[in-house]
Amino acid sequence: MDFLFGRQDFAGENAQQNCFLLANGLGGYCSLSAAFSATRNDHAFLMACLRAPTARFDLVHRLSEQLDAGGQRLWLSTQDKAGAPAEDGWRHLILMDAESPCWVYEAEGVRVTRRVAIQYGANTAAVRYTIENGSASPCALTVTPWLRFVPKGGKMTRRRMFDWQPDRVSSGGMDLYFSVEGGRAEALEAPQFETLFFRHDAPDGRTPTGLCGAAGRFVFEAAPGETREAAVVFSTEPRLPKADAVLSGQARRRKAQAAAAGLRSPLGKVLSEAADAFVVDRASTGGKTIIAGYPFFTDWGRDTMIALPGCTLSTGRWEDAKSILRTFAENERDGLLPNLFPDQDAPPQYNTVDAALLFINCLWLYHVRTGDDAFVREVWPCAARIVERYQAGTLHGIHMDADGLICAGQGLDQVTWMDVRIGEILPTPRHGKPVEVNSYWYNALRIMARLAPLTGAEGASYDALADRVGESFRRSFWMPDHQRLRDVIGNVPSEADTQLRCNQIWAVSMPFTPLTRSQAEGVVRSVRRALWTPCGLRTLDPADPNFHPVYGGPQKVRDLAYHQGTVWPFPLGGYYLAELRLGNFGSDACRRVSRDLDALVPALREGCLGQLPEIYDGAAPGPSRGCFAQAWSVGEMLRVCEALERPAAAGLDNGWAQE
Template sequence: MDLLFGRQDFASEACQQNTFLLTNGLGGYCSLSAAFSATRGDHALLMASLRAPTARFDLVHRMSEQLTVGRQTVWLSTQDKAGCPDEDGWRHLVLFEGDGPRWVYEVAGVRVTRQLAMDYGQNTVAVQYTIENHSQAPCTLTATPWLRFIPKGGRMTSRRRFDWSASQVRSGGLRLRFAVEGGIAEALPDCQYETLRFRHDAPDGRTPTGLCGAAGRFVFTAAPGQTRPCAVVLGTGADLPTAGAVLASQARRRQEQAQAAGLHTALGQALSAAADAFIVERASTQGKTIVAGYPFFTDWGRDTMIALPGCTLSTGRYEDARSILRTFAANERDGLLPNLFPDQDAQPQYNTADAALLFINCLWLYYTRTQDDAFVAEMWPCAARIVQCYRQGTSHGIHMDADGLLCAGEGLDQVTWMDVRIGTHLPTPRHGKPVEINAYWYNALRIMARLAPLAGADGGPYAQLAAQAGASFRQAFWMPGEQRLRDVISPQPSPADTQLRCNQIWAVSMPFTPLTRDQAAGVVRSVRQALWTPCGLRTLDPADPDFHPVYGGPQKVRDLAYHQGTVWPFPLGGYYLALLRVGDFSPASCRQVRQDLDALLPALREGCLGSLPEIYDGGVPGPSRGCFAQAWSVGELLRVCEALERPQAAGLEGSWAQA
C-alpha cells in the first residue's frame, strides 16, 4: 500500500500525529512518530520483551540526531522537550515511507536516509543510515540513544546511572548491547538527562512528561562527494546481526505473510501485513497468543477469540491458530476461559462470558477451512465442558435459564465486552441476558451439534437446546415495532434494555443465526441508519440521551464515553458480514461493501500507519483514539476482505430461522 508522505504533508508539525509500528513476535516493539519523535510515554525505539509478551522494558526510548555540514548544525530528529528548545528535524524531512519505515532528509547538499527494522524473535532493532554528501564540505552525523531501562509505563529518575563500555550499556541489572557499522561509538564524560513532553498523553490525562538519560553516542562522517552507508544495531542478545541482515529479514517476512494470505486488494494486503504484529509467543504457556493492542494492552481472552479468525485463519496461519486454541483449552476452568492470562506468579482472571463461546466459534471456523477432524476431537472435551458448565451454572452468574437463554453478570461484574466499571458505577449495566451473549450461545449449540460426530458424540441434545434457545431468542429480543433487537433483558426492566446498540449485529453475522431473513434485514437496516460510520460502528444511537460524542480527557471521563457512542472499528466486520449474508453475497451487496471499505484506506494513513486503531470519537470520527493498533479491528475487517474474495471462508453456513 502507498504510505508515502512528502513536504505537502509536513508543512507543519503534523508529521508527529502519525505513528509507525514494528514488532518482534515477542510482544516487544519499535514505535515512534512519523517525525521520528516520541509523542507518548509508551513510545520507544526499543521496547524489549524480556519474558514474552508482558515483561516489557523501555530500553531505548528515542534517538536524537544532529547533522553538521561545514559550520552548520541542524537536528534531523524531532522532539518536544521541557526546559530546553525542541528538536525540529521535521523541517528538513522531504520524504517519509510508512511501510518500512524510511525517512529522507536534505540539508545543504547532504542527503541522509534512515531505515528501521526489527529482528523477528529477538529484542533487536537496526537503524541504518545512508549519507550522500553532495556538498563541498565534510559532514558528520551524530546519533545519541536516549535510555530509560525501566518497565513499560514506569518512571525513570535522574538517580539512574548508565554504565557505557565498548559494546554495551548496563543499568539496574539490565544490559543493552550495540554494534556500530561505518562509524564509532564514544562515551560521554558524564550521563546527560532530558525531560520529554508527550503531546499525545497530556490530553488523555496520562503523565505528560518523562525523563531519559544518555551515556554515549554514535558518530558517522562523510567526505565531500562521498556516499557512506552506516548503521547501529541495538539489542539484548549476545550476538547482534548486521543491520542489512535485519532489514532483509523483515522485508522477506512481510512478503511471505502477504503470499500466505493470498489477498489481492490493497486493503486486504495491508491488513494481512498488520495482522502479523499481534501474533506473539507467550513464555508462560509455551505457545502462541494474540496481543490485543499496541501500545497499551497485552493478551486478553475475549480479544484473542474475536481477532483469531482474521489474524490467523484469513492469513493461512493454521498452526498458530491451533497453538492459541490449545493454550486456551488447557487453561479452561469451570467452563470459562481466561480473560487475563497468568504470567509469572499472577493468577488468571476468568471474568468474561463471551470468550468461551467464541472459542467454540473459532473451532468451527478453523474446521470449515481445514477439515481437521483430529483437532476437533482434541478440543471437544473443552468445548463440551463449556456448554455443560454454562447450562448448569458457573461463576459471575452465568447460567442457562428455563427458556434456554443465557443469563450473565451479577454484583459489580461486567462480563461482556462493554466492561467499564468506575468504582461502584457501571456506565453500561448489562446483567441479565445480553443479546450478543445469547447469539453466541445459539451459535455454539448449533456448532456442537454439527461437530459432535467427529468426536464420537451425540449431537441430538445440542440441536434440541439450540432449537429452544433460537425460539426463545426471537420471542424475547425481537422488537416488531422498531424491527430490531433489544440490547439486554434485565432481571428488572430498564431503559437500557431497549437502547439501540451495535451488539445486535452479531445475531446476524455469526455462522448460525437464530433470526429469520426479514428480522436479520431489519437489524442490518437499523444499524446502518443509526450506528454506521465509515470507520466503525457507534456503540449507542446518537439520539439517545446517554450518547457521548467525544472520547478524551481524564480516565473517568474517557470511561463514561467508552461504550456510550464511541465508534469501534471491530463491529464493522460483523456488520459487513451481516450485510453480505442478508444480500446472499449478490453482486450488488458485494459492490456496496467494497465501496464502503474504500473509506478505510485513508484510515490506514492516520494513527498507526498501515493498521487500524481501537476507537474513534462517536460524534464525528476523525483522529483515532485509544490503542493506535488493535488486533480485533484488523482481524474483523480482514475477514471481510477475505469474504469478498473467498465467500466460503466466511463460514456462514447456517440457514435462516422460520417465522
C-alpha cells in the first residue's frame, strides 16, 4: 500500500498532523510525527520499557538536526516550542515513506536521508543518515538528542542532571548507551533545556508543554561531492548492535508478519503488520499479552479478548494466542477474568462482565483454526467455572436471572465496555441485562456444548440452557415495532433501555446467534441507517437528544461524549461479519463488504500511518481521536479481511433461531 508523502501532502505544517509508530514487543516504542517532531507528551524517539509492558520510560524524547551548508545553518528537524522560535525543517522535506520509515531532505545542494528503526525484544533504537553533499563546500549535520529520563507521561524539571560520557548518558540511576558510526560524539559545555509545545495535547485539555534536556551531540561531516553514511544507536543495554542490523531486522519482521498472516488484500497485509505492535511480553506472568492502544493504554482483559482473534489468530500466531489465553485462565477468580494486571505484584483487578465470556469465544475461534483438542482440555476447567459462576452469581451483581439472562452492574460499577464514570455520574448507565453481554452468554453456552465432547464432559445441559436463553433473549430484547433490539433491560426501566446503539450488532456477528434471520436483518438495517460510517459505528443514534457530535476538550467533556455518539472502528468488524453471515459469504455480500472496506483505506493515511485509531467524532468522522493506534480496531478489521478470503476461519454457525 502506498505510504509515500511529498511536498503536496506536507504543505505548510501538515506533516505534523500524522505520526508513525514502531514498537519493540515489550511495550516500548518509537513514535513521532511524520515531520519527526514531538506533538504529544507521550511521543518519544525511544520510549523504553524496563519491565514489560508497563514500566515505560521516556529516555530520548526527540532528536534535533541542524545542517551547516552553503554558509547557512538550517533546521532539518521540526518542532514547536513554547517561548522560542519553532524548528522548521518541514520546509526542506521532499519525501516521507511511512513504511520504512524514511525521510528525504534537500537544501543548499545537500541531500540528507534519515531512516529510523527499533529492535524487537530490546530497548534499542537506531537512526541512520545518508548525507550526499552535492555542493561545492563542506557540510556538517549536528544531531542533538533531547532527553527526559522520566516515566511515560511524566514531567521533567530543570533539576534533572545528565552525566554525558563517551559511550553513555546517565541520570536518575538509569544508563542509556550509545554508539556513533561515521561521526563523533561531543559533550556540551553546559546542560541545555528547552520547553516544547505539544500541539496534539493542547486541544484535549492535557498539559500542552514539556521540558527536555541535552548534554551532548553528534556531528557528521561530508566533503564536497562526498556521500557520508552515518548512524547513532541508543540502547539500555551496553552491547549495542550496528544500525544496519536494527534496520534490516525491522524490515524482515514486517515482511514475516504479513507472510505469516497470508492475506492477499493490501488492507489485510497492512493490518497484519500493524497488529504486531500490540502483541507484547508481560514480565509479571511470563507470557504474552496485548497492549490496548498507543500511546495511552496498557493491557486490559476486555480489550485483549476482543483484539486477540484478529491480532493473533488472523495473523497465524497460534502460540501467542495460547500464551495469552493460558495466562488469563490461570488468573480466573470467581468466574471472572482480570481486566487489569497491575505491576509491582499487586493483585489483578476483576471489574468486567464481558472478558470471561469473550474468553470462551476466543477458545472457540482458536480451536476452529488449529483443532488443538489438548489445549481445549487444558483450559476447560476455567471455561466451566465461568459458566457456573455466572449462573450462581459473582462480583458486581453478575448473575443469571430466572429467565436465563445475565444481569450485571450495581452501584457505581461500570462493567460493560461503555464504562465511563465521572465521580458519581454514569454517562451510560447499563445496570441490568445488556444486550451484548447476553449475546456473548448465549454464544458461550453453545460453544461449551460443542467443545464438551472433546473433554469428556456432557454438552446437552449447555445446549438446553442456551435454548432457554435464546427464547428469553428474543422475547425480552426484540422490539417488533422498531425491528431492532433493546440496548439494555435496566434494573430500573428508563428511556436508555431502548436507545439505538451499536451493541446489538454482536447479537448477529458472534459465532452462535440467538436471533431469527429476519430479526438479524432488522438489526443490520437499523445499524446501517443510523450508526454506520466508513470509519466505524456510532455509539448512539444522532437523532437521540443525548447524542454528542464531537469528542474533545477537557477530560469531563470528553468522557461525556465517549459512548454517546462517538464513532468506534472496532464494532465495524462485527457489522461486516454480520453482513457476510446474512449473505452466506456469497459473491454479492463479499462485494458489498469489500466496497465498504475501500472507504476505510484512507484512514490508514491519517493519524498514525498504517494503523487504525481508537475513535472518531460522531457527527462527521474526520481526524482520528484518542489513541492513535488501537488493538481492537486493527484486530476486528483483520478478522473481516480474513473472513473475505477464508470464510471458515470466522467460526460462524450456519443456523438461525426458528421464526
